Amino acid sequence: MSRIELVAPCNFAVESVLAREIKELGFEVAKVEDGRVTFLSDEAGICKANLHLRTAERILVKMGEFEATSFEELFENTKKLPWHEWIPKNGEFPAAKASSIKSQLFSTSDIQAIVKKAVVESMKRKHKVQWFEENGNKYPIHTFLNKDKAALYLDTSGSALHKRGYRELSNEAPIKETLAATMLQLTPWREDRILIDPFCGSGTIVIEAAMKGMNIAPGLKRNFISEGWNRVPKSVWARAREEAEALIRRDIKMTIQGYDIDESALKVARLNARLAGVEEQIHFQKRDVRDLSSRDSYGFIVTNPPYGERMEDLKSVEQLYKDMGKVFAKLETWSFYIITAHEGFERFFGRRADKKRKLYNGMLKTDYYQFYGPKPPRRKENTVQEDFPAE
C-alpha cells in the first residue's frame, strides 16, 4: 500500500459537511477548497471512501498539480506524471472531463485533447509500446484548472456516487441522494429519534436516513470503476465490502415516516426503500401535509416541499407554505429542516428560521431553513447500572 492523495468533489456549500464525514471515517483531511476536499489515504482507502461517503460526488486519485498558462506547459507537465503506475498497457484512458475557472487555458475540449496526447506520450515511453489498444479496464482522467493551476486526477468511482443503486424509478422532482444525505448531516437527528418527511416523493430523504441509521454503506449496492484496477487488488475490495457488511445494524428499529399526497410517488418510494434494504424501517402513507399531526414529542421534520418554479404554481405553493406554517406550529417541541428555492418561504410559513444555509439542488440555489425545537430532556445516564447494581 502506498500513500495516495484522494480528492472528493462535492456540491458547493457542502465542503465542511464532507470534510467532517471524511474525518469520521478515519482519514486525514489535507485541504478543504470550494467544491472539493483533499485527504490522505492508501489503496484500501479508495474502496472505503467510495463505499462509505454519503455526501461526496466521486473519489479521485490526485496524479499531480502544476502551473499551466500555455498548452505546451500543460502538455509537458502532464507527460511527467506517473500514469504508468496506475494505467496498464491495455487500459482505456479517456480524458473524460475538464473544467477551467479564471485561467488562461479555457477551451475544455482543447485541454482534454492535450491531456490525452500527453498521457499517450508518457505511457509510450514507460510501457515501451507505440500503440495502445485501450481494450482493458477504464481509467477516466479529469483535469481541473483554477487560476492557471492544473490538477490532474483519475476517477475511481465511475458513475457519480449519488447513484447508490436503489433508485430504479423516480418521480417528478427527486432530490439527489447526496443532497438528502447532506440535509440529514446538518441536523442532530439520530436513529433513536422520530423523523417525518411529509413531502417524501420517491422517498430519498427517509431512505437516506434509514440507511444512515442502520449504518448501511451507501455504495454497497453498486460497483465502482476501480474494482477492475490492478493497483487496487480484488482482495482489497472484497475485504472493504465485507467490513462494510459487518457494520450494518440489522437489529435496529427506527421510527421514520414518509408521507405524500401522490400515491404514484409513494409506490416509487416503497420500491426504492425495498431495493435499499430499509423497507421495514419506513412507514409510507398517503397524506396531505395539512392533515399532519403527531402525539410524539421532540421529532424531526426534514423535507423538500414543492418550490413552485413555474409561475402558475407559485400561488398554490405559497398557500401550501402558509398551511404548513399553521400545521407545524402545533408540533411545538419538534424541529423542522426545510429546503426550498422560494426566497419568500419564511414570510408565508409565518416564522423566521433559527438558521438559514445556502445549498444547491443541482444548479438551483436553494436555502435550507432550520427551525430548532427545544432539546429533549436528558435521558437518565447509567440506567443499566441502576437496573443491575454492581455487586
Ligand SMILES: C[S@@+](CC[C@H](N)C(=O)[O-])C[C@H]1O[C@@H](n2cnc3c(N)ncnc32)[C@H](O)[C@@H]1O
Ligand atoms: C419536490 S417533491 C419531493 C421530492 C422528494 N424529496 C424526492 O426525492 O423524491 C415534492 C412532493 O410534494 C408532494 N406534495 C405536493 N403537495 C402536497 C401536499 N399538500 N401534501 C403532501 N405532499 C404534497 C408532491 O406529490 C411531491 O412528491
